[in-house]
Amino acid sequence: xxxxxxxxxxxxxxxxxxxxxxxxxxxxxxxxxxxxxxxxxxxxxxxxxxxxxxxxxxxxxxxxxxxxxxxxxxxxxxxxxxxxxxxxxxxxxxxxxxxxxxxxxxxxxxxxxxxxxxxxxxxxxxxxxxxxxxxxxxxxxxxxxxxxxxxxxxxxx
Amino acid sequence: xxxxxxxxxxxxxxxxxxxxxxxxxxxxxxxxxxxxxxxxxxxxxxxxxxxxxxxxxxxxxxxxxxxxxxxxxxxxxxxxxxxxxxxxxxxxxxxxxxxxxxxxxxxxxxxxxxxxxxxxxxxxxxxxxxxxxxxxxxxxxxxxxxxxxxxxxxxxxxxxxxxxxxxxxxxxxxxxxxxxxxxxxxxxxxxxxxxxxxxxxxxxxxxxxxxxxxxxxxxxxxxxxxxxxxxxxxxxxxxxxxxxxxxxxxxxxxxxxxxxxxxxxxxxxxxxxxxxxxxxxxxxxxxxxxxxxxxxxxxxxxxxxxxxxxxxxxxxxxxxxxxxxxxxxxxxxxxxxxxxxxxxxxxxxxxxxxxxxxxxxxxxxxxxxxxxxxxxxxxxxxxxxxxxxxxxxxxxxxxxxxxxxxxxxxxxxxxxxxxxxxxxxxxxxxxxxxxxxxxxxxxxxxxxxxxxxxxxxxxxxxxxxxxxxxxxxxxxxxxxxxxxxxxxxxxxxxxxxxxxxxxxxx
Ligand SMILES: Cc1cc2nc3c(=O)[nH]c(=O)nc-3n(C[C@H](O)[C@H](O)[C@H](O)COP(=O)(O)O)c2cc1C
Ligand code: SF4
Ligand code: FES
Numbered sequence: 058x059x060x061x062x063x064x065x066x067x068x069x070x071x072x073x074x075x076x077x078x079x080x081x082x083x084x085x086x087x088x089x090x091x092x093x094x095x096x097x098x099x100x101x102x103x104x105x106x107x108x109x110x111x112x113x114x115x116x117x118x119x120x121x122x123x124x125x126x127x128x129x130x131x132x133x134x135x136x137x138x139x140x141x142x143x144x145x146x147x148x149x150x151x152x153x154x155x156x157x158x159x160x161x162x163x164x165x166x167x168x169x170x171x172x173x174x175x176x177x178x179x180x181x182x183x184x185x186x187x188x189x190x191x192x193x194x195x196x197x198x199x200x201x202x203x204x205x206x207x208x209x210x211x212x213x214x
Numbered sequence: 215x216x217x218x219x220x221x222x223x224x225x226x227x228x229x230x231x232x233x234x235x236x237x238x239x240x241x242x243x244x245x246x247x248x249x250x251x252x253x254x255x256x257x258x259x260x261x262x263x264x265x266x267x268x269x270x271x272x273x274x275x276x277x278x279x280x281x282x283x284x285x286x287x288x289x290x291x292x293x294x295x296x297x298x299x300x301x302x303x304x305x306x307x308x309x310x311x312x313x314x315x316x317x318x319x320x321x322x323x324x325x326x327x328x329x330x331x332x333x334x335x336x337x338x339x340x341x342x343x344x345x346x347x348x349x350x351x352x353x354x355x356x357x358x359x360x361x362x363x364x365x366x367x368x369x370x371x372x373x374x375x376x377x378x379x380x381x382x383x384x385x386x387x388x389x390x391x392x393x394x395x396x397x398x399x400x401x402x403x404x405x406x407x408x409x410x411x412x413x414x415x416x417x418x419x420x421x422x423x424x425x426x427x428x429x430x431x432x433x434x435x436x437x438x439x440x441x442x443x444x445x446x447x448x449x450x451x452x453x454x455x456x457x458x459x460x461x462x463x464x465x466x467x468x469x470x471x472x473x474x475x476x477x478x479x480x481x482x483x484x485x486x487x488x489x490x491x492x493x494x495x496x497x498x499x500x501x502x503x504x505x506x507x508x509x510x511x512x513x514x515x516x517x518x519x520x521x522x523x524x525x526x527x528x529x530x531x532x533x534x535x536x537x538x539x540x541x542x543x544x545x546x547x548x549x550x551x552x553x554x555x556x557x558x559x560x561x562x563x564x565x566x567x568x569x570x571x572x573x574x575x576x577x578x579x580x581x582x583x584x585x586x587x588x589x590x591x592x593x594x595x596x597x598x599x600x601x602x603x604x605x606x607x608x609x610x611x612x613x614x615x616x617x618x619x620x621x622x623x624x625x626x627x628x629x630x631x632x633x634x635x636x637x638x639x640x641x642x643x644x645x646x647x648x649x650x651x652x653x654x655x656x657x658x659x660x661x662x663x664x665x666x667x668x669x670x671x672x673x674x675x676x677x678x679x680x681x682x683x684x685x686x687x688x689x690x691x692x693x694x695x696x697x698x699x700x701x702x703x704x705x706x707x708x709x710x711x712x713x714x715x716x717x718x719x720x
Contacts, residue, residue, distance in 0.1 A: 080507065083489030084472055122491035123472035125431055141393035142588055145638070146551035146626045179475060179642065181432050182396040183229050184550035184624065185261035185557050194434065198229030
């Protein structure tokens, strides 16, 4: 399960402070912030901009460019389903369609009960055991409808 | 005597339950008071057998938790999952493993096992030869970059070496975004020290003192193992103020990507490392002259760098003697998607595509006929089986309207719809475009719309003509190969599978 701390400015400042001597620290800082808090808040963008002597627009531009960075809190569980070709060849599209209709959400959506966020991923390097997924950071290969349904049921219980 | 059991930590094995199997073996061993030592290793690359465990060179797989008690009962001998000696397996015997010589066999974090397996001879040779001769050696080997563009590695290094600067960098491109590829990941998880050794050799050759490995965030295990291996390399004197006892100074840092495919393009990667949006830079200046933070920078793919130690220790001419035409040496081919014997197969260039897919790969996993294969990732062409006589060689693929890229082969059975695959290629380009060029940013969105009309059976001939025009614009008006190469999958689908674009036409 993805457990994240709620926003804490002091903690955020400590995280950012740990990177001040690093060259090109924007991505490492954003990763660390997201790992702690689950997403990148408006205030976090301001703080990163101040710490790195960048404009807020520049930091915002970085956050919005990279698919990994979220501007909204994720659900309790994050399911990343691979959408790329090797997984397609093993039925990933049908799995994704099934999953979306079960959850009642589209890509990047979070279920109304806040339990599951569904994200696309383009290749997990598991193309030899497709279709593949990452569920709360855990890799799963040769995904079937049965395994996916039971995983989702567990996540939503 | 203690029984040593090798269990892969490789992502593909873990995704198929290797961690649970390792835990079950540990608890069964303690229950039976058996003297067992578990070593987590890389994968041999026979992914249809994962989790594949190795006990004294004999393989058992695919192992599930339920098989563990009976494996102990058999004393890891006569058992249903016994595949015999791993080295005698036909999939292994048919290979020439140079870059992957140790992957699966050794503890990836043990410098001693690495050295016992032939590691560290390359860097010893580089220190003895000195920079100029090391570069000469790499040039002579004929090694071309394995990241996709196939540029001669030695020539790139020479440019960096010849550019005067107080600071130079070696950047390893471990963004491996192409679907159907996982060789970079496997090396980082299974033999990370060979990549570190290769980067250190590149540093010595070019005068660089600092290295970065840019690993995609989709590879959590590779990131973890690589960081552990860097600590082991520092502790063992392979990195630091005196590399392997020489006067050369070099250290490496891992940086993690953030889910942007385009950051595999080298200049976009450098922008990302500098902390910005991954927008592609215009070339010139070449990164070799003005790269990271404006300094001369070697940017090489993981496999290019990981192939260097074996070249230096085994001989440039020996390496060059493998292969065909201008494609020299060995290449780790990745068999992926709907293929029976999926995994990693290292061989000299020159095998035919058909032999790779049918003889080595065993055809489809679904058991249905093969209809198409995509070689070289999302920007690679779809080939029909009538092109199966194409030898695996950069120029031969170009001649047939395709590319090798990072050597991933994705197999599709006869349920595939190539018009949908073409649509996906455009959609992927739209999602991943860095936004710098209009044809790529806007044209890809238009491409999806045009293919949607074709799929709906709406003025198919006119729209196919439009698609062709759009692809010409993309080819000519794109700064990098994301927009520039998306016509490969799209137009190869149209050319080789025209019927799929006319399903709704009466
Ligand atoms: C859109 C795009 C994505 C790329 N992705 C990768 C990648 O994931 N890994 C890689 O090594 N090269 C990738 N490349 C190629 C790099 O730009 C560059 O040629 C390569 O890193 C050079 O290393 P090499 O000479 O060792 O192959 C990509 C290129 C483009 C245009
Ligand atoms: S072709 Fe696309 S990805 Fe490449 S530089 Fe242009 S806009 Fe960016
Ligand atoms: S294409 Fe899905 S894991 Fe590579």
